[in-house]
Amino acid sequence: MKALKLNRMVLLLVSIGVYSLPFVIKNPYYLNVLNIVALNALVVTGLTLLIGYTGQISLGHGAFYAMGAYISGLMAIHLGWSPWLTTLVAMVITAVVATLLGIPTLRLKGHYLVMATLGFNLIVFILLVQLDNITGGPSGLPGIPPYTLTKTVLATDLQCYWLIWSVTLAGLFLSINLIHSRIGRALMAIRESEVAANCLGIETWKYKTKIFVLSAVMASLAGSLYAHYMTFISPKTFDIFYSIEVVAMVIIGGMGSLWGALLGAAFLTPLPHLLHFFDEYKDIIYGAIFMGVLIYSPDGLVGELTRLYRKRRLESKLQEMEK
Amino acid sequence: MAILEVKGLVKNYNGVRALKGISFDLEEGEILGVIGPNGAGKTTLVNLISGIDKPTSGEIFFRGERVTGTPPYRMAQKGVARTFQHIQIFPEMTVLENVKAGLHTKGRSGFLACLLHLPGVTKEEDRTTHRALEVMELVGIRDKREWPAAALPYGDRKKVVIARALVSQPQVLMLDEPAGGLNEQETEEMGELIQKLKEMGITIMLIEHDMDLIMGICHRILVLHHGERIALGPPHRIQEDPQVVQAYLGEGF
Numbered sequence: 001m002k003a004l005k006l007n008r009m010v011l012l013l014v015s016i017g018v019y020s021l022p023f024v025i026k027n028p029y030y031l032n033v034l035n036i037v038a039l040n041a042l043v044v045t046g047l048t049l050l051i052g053y054t055g056q057i058s059l060g061h062g063a064f065y066a067m068g069a070y071i072s073g074l075m076a077i078h079l080g081w082s083p084w085l086t087t088l089v090a091m092v093i094t095a096v097v098a099t100l101l102g103i104p105t106l107r108l109k110g111h112y113l114v115m116a117t118l119g120f121n122l123i124v125f126i127l128l129v130q131l132d133n134i135t136g137g138p139s140g141l142p143g144i145p146p147y148t149l150t151k152t153v154l155a156t157d158l159q160c161y162w163l164i165w166s167v168t169l170a171g172l173f174l175s176i177n178l179i180h181s182r183i184g185r186a187l188m189a190i191r192e193s194e195v196a197a198n199c200l201g202i203e204t205w206k207y208k209t210k211i212f213v214l215s216a217v218m219a220s221l222a223g224s225l226y227a228h229y230m231t232f233i234s235p236k237t238f239d240i241f242y243s244i245e246v247v248a249m250v251i252i253g254g255m256g257s258l259w260g261a262l263l264g265a266a267f268l269t270p271l272p273h274l275l276h277f278f279d280e281y282k283d284i285i286y287g288a289i290f291m292g293v294l295i296y297s298p299d300g301l302v303g304e305l306t307r308l309y310r311k312r313r314l315e316s317k318l319q320e321m322e323k
Numbered sequence: 324m325a326i327l328e329v330k331g332l333v334k335n336y337n338g339v340r341a342l343k344g345i346s347f348d349l350e351e352g353e354i355l356g357v358i359g360p361n362g363a364g365k366t367t368l369v370n371l372i373s374g375i376d377k378p379t380s381g382e383i384f385f386r387g388e389r390v391t392g393t394p395p396y397r398m399a400q401k402g403v404a405r406t407f408q409h410i411q412i413f414p415e416m417t418v419l420e421n422v423k424a425g426l427h428t429k430g431r432s433g434f435l436a437c438l439l440h441l442p443g444v445t446k447e448e449d450r451t452t453h454r455a456l457e458v459m460e461l462v463g464i465r466d467k468r469e470w471p472a473a474a475l476p477y478g479d480r481k482k483v484v485i486a487r488a489l490v491s492q493p494q495v496l497m498l499d500e501p502a503g504g505l506n507e508q509e510t511e512e513m514g515e516l517i518q519k520l521k522e523m524g525i526t527i528m529l530i531e532h533d534m535d536l537i538m539g540i541c542h543r544i545l546v547l548h549h550g551e552r553i554a555l556g557p558p559h560r561i562q563e564d565p566q567v568v569q570a571y572l573g574e575g576f
Contacts, residue, residue: 004440174438181437181444182423182430182451185416189424192413199373199407200487201399201428210434256415 004180010259011172018165022158031157033270035229038161038168041265042222044249045171045258046215051247052255053179054211055191056106059243060117063124064216066238067094068223070128070135073144073233083147087224091217098216102209109194113212121240128235140234144227160229167225171218175258187211252293254300263301325384326351326526327372327403327495332381334367334550341367343550344381349495354517354527356541356558358534360570363547365530366408369497372528373405374398385495400428404493406484408500408530414473418464418483421472422455425487429454458490462516478509482516489520496520497528502536514540538562546570 025031043061050056071090076083105116128135135141147154147163154160178184189197190204198204227233245268253264271289275282297304325348334342342364349355357365370376372383374395383391385401393401413421430451432444459465462482467475472483481501488496498517502510514536521527521540531537537544537558544561546554548570554561561567 177440178434178438181440181448182427182432183434183437185420185424186427188416188420189413189427192415193411195375195395196407196411196413196484197424198395199375199399199405200425201396201491202424203396 004176007176007180007258008173011169011176014172014262015169018169019162022161028157031161033273035157035161035164037265037269038164039222039226040246040249040269041262042168042171042225043219043246044253044261044265045168045175046218047246047250048253048255048258048261049175049178049187049211050215051250052257052260053184053191054187054208056208056212057111057114057247058117058212058215059114059240059247060119060121060124061215061219061246062238062240062242063117063121064094064098064219065223065226065242066124066128066235067097068220068225069227069233069238070141070223071220072224073141073227074134076145076228077141077143083145083224083228087221087228090224091220094220095213095217098213099209102212103205106208106212107205117243118240121243125235125239128238135235138235140232142232144231144233146231147228154229160225164225164229167221171221172258172262179258183207248290252290252300254302254304256299257302260300260302267301324351325349326386327528328382328384329368329372330382330384332368332371332383333379334364334371334376335379341550342371342378345547345550345552347545347552347555349526349528350543351526352521352524353542354521354529354540356537356544357528357530357547358532358537358544359547362549364550365547366499367550368547369405369499369528369530372398372497373403399491399493402492402494403497404488404491404495405497406488406499406501408503410480410484412472412475412480412484414471416472417468418459418470418472418475419452419455419468421483422459422486422490423451425490426451426454428491455486455490458486461519462486462489463512478505481505481513485516489525493525495526495528497530499530500532501529502531502533510536 021034022031025034043065047058047061050058068087068090071093072083072086075081075086075089101116101120102113105112129138154163186197186202186207189200189202190207194204249264249268250261251264252268253260253262271286272282275285278285293300327349330346332342332345333340345364345368357368359365367376371378374393374397377392381391382389385403390398390401413424416424430447432447436444456465456468459468462485464479464482464486467479472480475483485498485501501517502513505513510533517527517529518540529537529541541558543555543557545552546561546567553570554564554567
């Protein structure tokens with residue numbers, strides 16, 4: 001119970017920080033980067049539940065991100081429905097697809113989910129490119145209507161900042177609740193020893209499927225937010241490299257913690273932008289930073305921060321004892 | 324009355340016959356010891372009853388109901404719990420979390436309720452913690468509640484997994500070598516604990532190599548050898564059984 005309260009306190013502090021940032025940062029380019037950070041953080045939060053807490057790996061969340069973006073975008077364009085409604089419809093469709101993908105693969109022992117999701121991502125990407133009379137093909141889908149609130153159109157980066165970050169923080173809030181509950185314990189038990197979890201009465205395949213579907217739905221929601229925020233989408237955003245990038249964010253942030261999701265997204269999303277003046281060397285440097293974090297801090301950024309905090313506390317205690 | 328009936332259980336692994344038609348009854352309230360040299364099929368037997376493996380043939384009945392091939396989580400829900408020879412602790416969870424995970428079947432909060440953390444969830448969580456601490460007190464690990472399980476000494480880990488299996492108040496508890504790797508004093512404590520569990524009304528099936536422990540606390544002993552049942556009876560009779568002496572205790576006796 002103490003851990004739940006502590007995490008909620010941290011979330012409150014983070015929220016205060018998030019909501020006061022736009023009063024300091026006015027530049028729309030920076031706001032755009034921050035919005036993408038939030039969208040990635042939402043995807044990575046779901047993935048942290050799946051990978052970090054349940055121990056199941058997906059390399060296809062780019063496809064669920066794409067489903068959210070394209071289903072919601074296309075329905076809003078062609079049917080003229082409200083983007084809020086199409087976002088919900090996309091989440092439902094994604095949930096159904098993820099269930100159909102998860103049930104057969106998660107019943108099996110071993111890492112079949114990795115292969116299934118990888119294959120699914122490749123199929124979705126090919127469909128986005130090839131079905132150009134529907135999706136607009138490689139040149140993308142323009143003219144997606146933005147969200148409207150009462151009569152205000154949420155068109156600027158700042159307006160979307162409030163919306164996107166609120167959704168991401170809500171996602172974190174729900175995930176924190178889940179982790180500190182009987183279900184969260186069941187998920188961790190599955191990660192630690194699936195056979196022991198099963199023998200304690202935990203229907204492991206059911207929980208694995210549920211958390212996989214939840215993470216897919218969170219990616220779908222992020223995709224819809226992306227589509228109606230950017231108003232233009234193209235397949236390149238949703239390729240297999242996106243799926244790898246979000247998994248990298250889970251690992252770099254620190255797998256065992258939801259705060260790792262936020263840190264991983266906040267660290268890796270702007271990195272290519274920061275490195276752009278290295279031109280053609282930027283991928284090498286990106287890779288080197290990645291490897292550096294993994295070698296020197298295998299528990300990720302959260303692990304490193306916890307260690308620093310413990311060390312500081314120990315030092316101050318030692319100083320007190322000397323006095 | 325038999326709480327568990329095992330009839331003609333056979334298990335083949337890729338042509339190797341690990342069990343060759345084992346039959347026995349587990350009487351309600353007893354401690355049944357299962358002994359036999361390595362490879363006799365003791366763990367296979369527990370795996371078949373707990374549902375981890377399906378038997379090649381034969382039947383298992385729990386309180387008269389046919390449960391052959393029932394998946395492990397269903398067996399646990401019915402009240403048949405087990406521990407593992409290789410402990411299978413949840414290393415990165417705390418001791419308290421380990422034991423609380425054992426109460427999964429007693430919880431009612433669903434996925435949505437947990438996401439939203441509805442008021443009922445807090446109440447249930449408090450009850451779960453309370454019950455887990457009670458059992459941790461019983462096995463003697465309460466003072467280590469916040470330790471990560473991986474940091475515990477070996478003997479304490481064994482206590483954690485017993486607490487984890489015990490906390491849901493199972494009707495049958497199968498212990499796979501609970502004293503394996505323990506020193507003399509710890510083994511003695513383990514024996515006392517197992518007897519306490521029996522007094523709480525739990526029927527126990529005890530796989531063990533430690534003869535003093537087995538002979539000291541079991542009502543009956545089932546002896547397996549090369550996947551076959553070679554004897555079943557009270558300790559004094561097993562000790563005198565010429566077949567057991569030859570097959571199990573070796574030529575030195």
